[in-house]
Amino acid sequence: xxxxxxxxxxxGMPDVAMEPHLRQxxxxxxxxxxxxxxxxxxxxxxxxxEIDIALANIxxxxxxxxxxxxxHAGEIEGRGSSEDDFAMRRTERExxxxxxxxQPNGDFAHTILRQFFFDxxxxxxxxxxxxxxxxxxxxxxxxxxxxxxYHFEFSSSWVVRLGDGTDTxxxxxxxxxxxxxxxxxxxxxxxxxxxxxIVDELLDEAGLTIPExxxxxxxxxxxxxxxxxxxxxxxxxWMDRTxxxxxx
Amino acid sequence: MVTVTTDMRxxxxxVADPEIPVLTIDDLGILRSVDxxxxxxxxxITPTYSxxxxxxxxxxxxxxxxxxxxxxxFEIETTHSPAWTTDWISEEGRRKLxxxxxxxxTAEHEVLCPRCARANPxxxxxxxxxxxxxxxxxxxxxxxxxYFKRF
Numbered sequence: 001x002x003x004x005x006x007x008x009x010x011x012g013m014p015d016v017a018m019e020p021h022l023r024q025x026x027x028x029x030x031x032x033x034x035x036x037x038x039x040x041x042x043x044x045x046x047x048x049x050e051i052d053i054a055l056a057n058i059x060x061x062x063x064x065x066x067x068x069x070x071x072h073a074g075e076i077e078g079r080g081s082s083e084d085d086f087a088m089r090r091t092e093r094e095x096x097x098x099x100x101x102x103q104p105n106g107d108f109a110h111t112i113l114r115q116f117f118f119d120x121x122x123x124x125x126x127x128x129x130x131x132x133x134x135x136x137x138x139x140x141x142x143x144x145x146x147x148x149x150y151h152f153e154f155s156s157s158w159v160v161r162l163g164d165g166t167d168t169x170x171x172x173x174x175x176x177x178x179x180x181x182x183x184x185x186x187x188x189x190x191x192x193x194x195x196x197x198i199v200d201e202l203l204d205e206a207g208l209t210i211p212e213x214x215x216x217x218x219x220x221x222x223x224x225x226x227x228x229x230x231x232x233x234x235x236x237x238w239m240d241r242t243x244x245x246x247x248x
Numbered sequence: 249m250v251t252v253t254t255d256m257r258x259x260x261x262x263v264a265d266p267e268i269p270v271l272t273i274d275d276l277g278i279l280r281s282v283d284x285x286x287x288x289x290x291x292x293i294t295p296t297y298s299x300x301x302x303x304x305x306x307x308x309x310x311x312x313x314x315x316x317x318x319x320x321x322f323e324i325e326t327t328h329s330p331a332w333t334t335d336w337i338s339e340e341g342r343r344k345l346x347x348x349x350x351x352x353x354t355a356e357h358e359v360l361c362p363r364c365a366r367a368n369p370x371x372x373x374x375x376x377x378x379x380x381x382x383x384x385x386x387x388x389x390x391x392x393x394x395y396f397k398r399f
Contacts, residue, residue, distance in 0.1 A: 050372075050373040050375070053373065053375050053376070053377075054373065054374070054375035056375075057375040057379050058375070060297075060299035060301070060379055061297065061298050061299050061379065062299070063298075063299045064295070064297060064298030064299025064300065065298045065299070067298075067299075068295075068298060068328055072328075135329045136327075136328050136329050138329060139327070139328035139329025139330055139331045140298070140328045140329075140331075142329075142330070142331035143295075143297070143298055143328065143331040143332065144298060146331075146399050147297065147298060150374065150375075150397075153374065154374065154375070
């Protein structure tokens with residue numbers, strides 16, 4: 001890669017700029033880690049206890065997928081990088097996650113719509129990667145596919161309940177669709193038609209509409225992020241950066 | 249040169265799941281193999297859920313069980329392929345789960361109340377006390393209980 005920032009990775013740090021398969025593993029791991037971190041912000045703050053537990057459970061699944069993928073990425077990279085090297089010792093510019101997962105939680109409707117758009121994407125993704133030539137990735141994907149089915153059931157049923165609920169819940173759900181839509185080109189990219197078909201059907205059932213503005217923001221997979229990721233990483237990484245190598 | 253003895257194997261197989269201590273890791277199908285690479289004992293385990301926070305504890309417990317058997321040189325490997333499924337929970341494991349008050353994995357409409365054994369439960373929360381369980385309540389006897397989700 002000719003990118004001057006990414007290729008300036010210090011010695012000993014994971015360098016994800018090189019190999020496509022490694023880059024793929026780290027990209028998906030980054031999606032799951034960043035979303036887990038976001039969902040974790042709901043713990044003790046959710047609208048009720050069941051939702052609190054559900055969001056924490058979903059966060060834990062995403063975290064587990066991220067850890068497995070980072071560990072596998074470290075093996076493939078072959079330089080002894082640990083999951084913590086990937087998670088805690090890369091900068092914002094080296095993170096390859098999709099922009100939507102780093103977006104702030106907003107209100108409950110916002111979190112649910114973000115989750116729903118991402119769940120549809122991951123359902124298609126894991127179904128695809130279950131057939132990967134890399135048996136470890138295929139195994140991680142097979143497990144994640146089942147977990148994502150539960151996430152999707154949760155998020156999609158809430159999309160319908162909010163959209164088809166009270167005037168207030170509908171207004172908030174529509175505001176979330178409007179705010180998040182410009183991040184969905186990155187999600188639908190590789191599976192555009194399938195993603196759009198599922199989303200259209202669900203939003204229609206919920207009585208929600210897709211905004212007409214075609215503007216889309218992209219760049220997450222190349223390390224170009226919105227202003228929110230840096231803050232998230234600062235909070236997540238400060239302990240390890242302040243006390244390098246510290247252990248429980 | 250190391251050989252794996254029956255005692256070593258059963259010591260590892262007896263390690264309890266930290267979150268459902270009536271079950272062993274063998275009952276759950278988490279334990280995949282106890283083997284040797286020639287020099288060391290190699291134990292292979294697989295996570296139930298991707299984010300299962302018990303894996304670290306299970307590894308520590310396996311290590312303690314092996315040390316008790318006089319094995320100090322061992323390695324514990326985690327494999328993700330093939331992916332774990334609730335189909336790997338043994339018959340014995342299913343019986344122990346039900347005795348413990350957790351409905352064992354089955355199709356949702358076939359779940360029996362672990363207290364009154366009637367098939368009249370209702371889903372309360374799909375995400376329960378741990379990642380692998382959902383919360384149900386029996387409409388016959390009123391018992392709230394955990395259901396080990398089929399996976």
